[in-house]
Amino acid sequence: MSESAYPIAIFFAAIFTNNILLSNYLGMCSFLSVSRELKTSLGLGIAVIFVMTSTSMLNWVVYYKILEPLGIEYLRFIVFIIVIAAFVQLVEMIIERVSEVLYAALGIFLPLITVNCAILGVSLFMVIRDYTFVESITFGLGSGIGWFLAIMAMAGIRQKLKRARIPHGLEGAGITLIITGMMALAFMGFSGMLQIG
Template identity: 70%
Template sequence: MDNINAELWLMVVTLFASVFTNNILLTTFLGMCSFVSVSREVKTAAGLGAAVVFVMTLTTVLNWLAYYYILVPLHLEFFRFILFIIIIAAFVQFVEMVIDRYSPKLYMALGIFLPLITVNCAILGAALFMVIRQYSFIVTIGYGFGAGLGWMMAILAMAGIRQRLTEARVPRGLRGPGITLIIAGMMALAFVGFTGVLK
């Protein structure tokens, strides 16, 4: 019983750590491509963010199961890149079909973002970090959810800032991706302030 309590506590800590101190976007630079290109409006950013949270939580869990119950017993660990990519692609495809069938409204909101997610490095990155850091199953759930949440938070904040920037006079060479990266740098700077809050 104590063991499970400790695990749950570790899960909560990992969740907060992956949102604040180890934000997957601002400290490990994963998912930058869609972060730069889809952060023009808060509404689309929220849609993509929600889709990432959903897909990331479930695929890290699925990948954990596949890695420890299929690859490790067979000593095929080096095969994990292919397996993870296939699981992510298949899962996204599956979710797309289910949502389309049962909730056309949700499909309208999330549908266009789902295919984008397959190539989002953050999803594969989360799965690889999960393997490298040797998380247990319960901690993995917290990690997947937290990493997704952290990514969503970052893109929402960025979209909010960029909406206000439309009227600003930005130097010509810096317009578009340049200024986005500078803002991301400042956000990362703010997040550095969280370092040391959690171990």
């Protein structure tokens, strides 16, 4: 594959073959609790796309311009979390100030995402896999879209589940985890197409 096409490959791989939720099982807590409703899943999914893309950009700059030159790469866990938390807080404040519509649709979910491990995961993978700046952006965007697709699919399935007869002990998180596993198996079908990481 040519060098310039690689970011595009990463983008699609992050959505399908290396879906952060279905292949790495990251970001499960909000996935399990919010996927009850289609409408809220939509809001949260879009918020995740936005935050993943922007924090992977920010953290790339922080890592390669500050941490690496100073030789303190091992502090990336702490620094990434601080950067994500501060960024999300700022964005929430700004959204709340400028647009009421956007806040109702998106801003309300931002605090939920601050502690989402998928967001941190994207920043850490980007370092492990030595992505360039452009690759990191497409990886962040792709992972966000992948997470969005997974939660939308789950919300759709759970709408149907409401009318299904589920064994008592499996109601709620139990059946959701089993279905997530099945979805992960289905997504494995894509893995012949592309490979990254």
